[in-house]
Amino acid sequence: MNEFELIQVLTRQTPKRRGVLVCGVGDDCAILRGDKKDILISTDAFAEGVHFRRHWGSWQSIGAKCLRAALSDIAAMGGQPKYYWVSLQCSKADVPKVPRLLYRGFHRVAQKAGIVLAGGNLARASEKLSVTLTVWGEVFKNKALRRDGGKPGAVFVTGSLGRGAVAVRRKKIVLPPARWRVGQWLLKSGCVSAMIDVSDGLLADLSHIAILSGLDIAVQGAKIPKARGATLQEALTGGEDYELAFVVPQNKLKKFADLKPAIPVTCIGNAKRGKGRVSVDRPITQRGFDHYV
């Protein structure tokens, strides 16, 4: 049973909507209906030995990386990040030095993103450090870019792919790109019908859009913007890139082509009505990162 099958089993009996909850399990964030705006909430865990190792970089850079990665879920829906909560578990030997450095990393990112620490939890861990971040973002009512809104058209990606995989290969901490501004810009453009952040690998993440939107997506290997030092395999299936992948429907392509995004945006394939398949015109050996495969 892989990670996504397990999640489906665990959340089978869970209503996807209830009260002000308009989108529950299954997307980057939960969407909760406010009066003027919708609220986006997401929670993300980072564990020593799984997501990072302590000698790969400073604690400050590890803190910054975790918060940037958590904010990526807000960016993926076109939201504006506002608040965050830190649940930190660390051993007695690490106190107080490690939490102070980690928080310095959090503060640095928070300042850049204009977000405020709203609370948290501090508990002892037996040995290895782990941190869960909860983030709160806001988006115009009923406008969040979901995974299930995709319509036939072209598929795009921001920045370049494979940075995360290269960092893991080189045993370095790399700061995820800050995509919340371009995410909001994409939402406001009115040209995007579905969006996701590339955290488990492009093909795996496009699969979510394909399945939930009823599309077949064909990716062209030659068009993939590869990060420096990354192989095509790494760009297609490596995790932790935190770029945005999105679908522009056919009737918006002309308008979208005339816009000037602040960062490079590349067309990497197309989407047709279909059964949730993602194909690529190159041989690849795996589809993406899965915590349990």
Place this chain on the structure above:
Amino acid sequence: MNEFELIQVLTRQTPKRRGVLVCGVGDDCAILRGDKKDILISTDAFAEGVHFRRHWGSWQSIGAKCLRAALSDIAAMGGQPKYYWVSLQCSKADVPKVPRLLYRGFHRVAQKAGIVLAGGNLARASEKLSVTLTVWGEVFKNKALRRDGGKPGAVFVTGSLGRGAVAVRRKKIVLPPARWRVGQWLLKSGCVSAMIDVSDGLLADLSHIAILSGLDIAVQGAKIPKARGATLQEALTGGEDYELAFVVPQNKLKKFADLKPAIPVTCIGNAKRGKGRVSVDRPITQRGFDHYV
């Protein structure tokens, strides 16, 4: 440096209010201003080897315990719990059996509390399981019972104390009491000026109210309602009881005495204007649970 000193250092530069955030770090939950209601958000971590051991009970009971404990923070402000998020880290060896049983425990409590799973995160852990729960509750605008609202009067506690300590001593998982209904009832009574849940030990938790409200609290040992098998020391300083401790101001005592709470509520001492001291008329050896002392 103890846990609370460390939290103060880590959150020193954090604004306590900003935008819709009317109460940030320092209380049971963050309070965010909605249009009709205020939103309460809290995050809580539970780690194997620190908060529980796997042979102490079934995974279902561990799941139920964690969610009940997390909901206690909503109860402590008089809120109504609504949604929750699960961030679970567990090893490959535990998948899929352990998450399925844990979630069964979550679902059981969620059903009783009338709350809905709104999202989460599943990630591999090296070995030991850990779970962070984020909970969302609602409360009438500007009515949440905070730690800093205490006025001179009498101090009360719900139920009995020391159950958590007895459970740890006997190496058993014990389900925290469900206090969200009585918490809401206490809020609606209009008789309570400050409240907290007893999670780190009565004296330690009363200290938060005393310091933040500018009170001195005198506890009478003879009045403490001890749980079956608990010593006075355990009732005063044992953690994980999840009962509610609250202050009824002088001018509301008569009204409060005429009310009929659904569960036993005991007067355990009094509060006067002061400097944040908590005293007890019995010798005790420690003040409460601290993750780093």
